[in-house]
Amino acid sequence: MTAPDFSSIPVLDLAVARSNKPQFLQDLKHALIHVGFFYVTGHAITQSFLDHLTSLTVKYFDLPLEEKLKTDKIHSPTFLGYSVQGNEITKDKKDNREQFDFANELPQLWQPGQPIHERLTGPNLWPSDTVLPGFRDALLDYHKQATDLAEELTRYVAEAVGLPANILLDEYVVKGQQHRAKLVKYPAIDELSATDGDQGVGPHRDNSSLLTILYQANDLPGLQVQNHAGDWVDARPIKGSFVVNIGTGLEHLVQRVAVATTHQVLNPPPGRGPRYSIPFFLGARIDKKLTPLEIPQHILDERPETVVSDSGNQFNELYSEDPGTSTVLNRISSHRDVAAKYYPELAKAHGINVEDANAAY
Numbered sequence: 001m002t003a004p005d006f007s008s009i010p011v012l013d014l015a016v017a018r019s020n021k022p023q024f025l026q027d028l029k030h031a032l033i034h035v036g037f038f039y040v041t042g043h044a045i046t047q048s049f050l051d052h053l054t055s056l057t058v059k060y061f062d063l064p065l066e067e068k069l070k071t072d073k074i075h076s077p078t079f080l081g082y083s084v085q086g087n088e089i090t091k092d093k094k095d096n097r098e099q100f101d102f103a104n105e106l107p108q109l110w111q112p113g114q115p116i117h118e119r120l121t122g123p124n125l126w127p128s129d130t131v132l133p134g135f136r137d138a139l140l141d142y143h144k145q146a147t148d149l150a151e152e153l154t155r156y157v158a159e160a161v162g163l164p165a166n167i168l169l170d171e172y173v174v175k176g177q178q179h180r181a182k183l184v185k186y187p188a189i190d191e192l193s194a195t196d197g198d199q200g201v202g203p204h205r206d207n208s209s210l211l212t213i214l215y216q217a218n219d220l221p222g223l224q225v226q227n228h229a230g231d232w233v234d235a236r237p238i239k240g241s242f243v244v245n246i247g248t249g250l251e252h253l254v255q256r257v258a259v260a261t262t263h264q265v266l267n268p269p270p271g272r273g274p275r276y277s278i279p280f281f282l283g284a285r286i287d288k289k290l291t292p293l294e295i296p297q298h299i300l301d302e303r304p305e306t307v308v309s310d311s312g313n314q315f316n317e318l319y320s321e322d323p324g325t326s327t328v329l330n331r332i333s334s335h336r337d338v339a340a341k342y343y344p345e346l347a348k349a350h351g352i353n354v355e356d357a358n359a360a361y
């Protein structure tokens with residue numbers, strides 16, 4: 001069936017899920033199949049908490065570089081902690097963003113000889129509480145609230161595509177699994193050097209996750225979503241809302257009736273100062289092959305025929321067979337210095353060049 005292409009991102013109000021659930025599920029189904037992105041309003045996370053989180057995010061990035069480097073990802077085989085601007089690579093180009101990755105707190109249990117994807121679970125790297133009081137507690141609190149919201153949305157997603165509400169969470173999320181989140185800072189173009197370009201983060205799909213909940217923490221443009229014809233559509237911040245998008249895990253499990261839509265971020269226009277954002281990724285399990293679920297035929301028939309994508313999709317084919325290795329490869333391709341230190345053989349075996357990993361420093 002030919003899909004009506006989108007030129008804006010739908011807004012879904014969770015209050016409608018309570019007052020008129022059939023209407024909400026219909027709107028959600030449309031957003032999943034034809035857009036792969038939507039704003040969500042009417043959620044339970046308070047604006048005052050989000051403002052507090054935003055002020056801590058700004059404070060973190062304002063710390064002296066030497067303080068941030070104490071939490072550098074190079075100390076974490078789990079890829080948690082700080083990345084200096086330009087360290088991350090998407091589609092073979094450096095991203096002009098600084099970031100701090102965090103997750104629900106879990107120990108590193110991996111031992112040599114165990115499956116390599118188990119090394120992706122481990123502890124956070126926190127700045128000391130005297131340097132940034134309340135940071136750790138607020139981020140872990142936010143992580144819990146975002147997990148609750150993501151799980152609520154995942155139940156609605158299942159129902160919207162004709163599945164039992166809990167099937168995705170019961171069968172494809174491991175209880176207590178680690179879910180990742182980030183604080184991100186995108187400097188404005190005039191704060192970059194002439195050779196940096198304007199790639200905040202290059203065109204990509206969110207790998208291995210069910211869905212992403214993104215808080216756009218200040219009122220600056222930059223996030224763009226690729227429609228099915230390949231044109232870029234702005235997803236400007238809407239105060240108090242989250243942007244939700246679909247990950248490749250969910251897309252695979254529901255046979256593409258939810259599209260893992262390609263997106264990118266451009267650095268803010270000159271003179272506007274930095275843009276801050278806080279994405280949370282509800283992960284799909286990566287410890288076994290994921291078998292797509294049975295979706296009613298009339299819903300399968302609504303899928304778009306073609307979706308143009310500028311994303312690299314480099315380990316996507318491997319994902320359906322071996323989500324664990326595919327997920328590790330995506331991480332090591334994005335963070336070459338961490339790869340060189342902890343995963344040199346795997347990188348080499350898959351043609352990921354880690355030789356000049358420290359060039360960005």
Ligand SMILES: O=C(O)CCC(=O)C(=O)O
Pocket residue numbers: 182184201206214223263264265277278279
């Ligand atoms: O910062 C944003 O608006 C989006 C970030 C993003 O797409 C990602 O980190 O996967």
Ligand SMILES: [Fe+2]
Pocket residue numbers: 204205206263
């Ligand atoms: Fe993304």
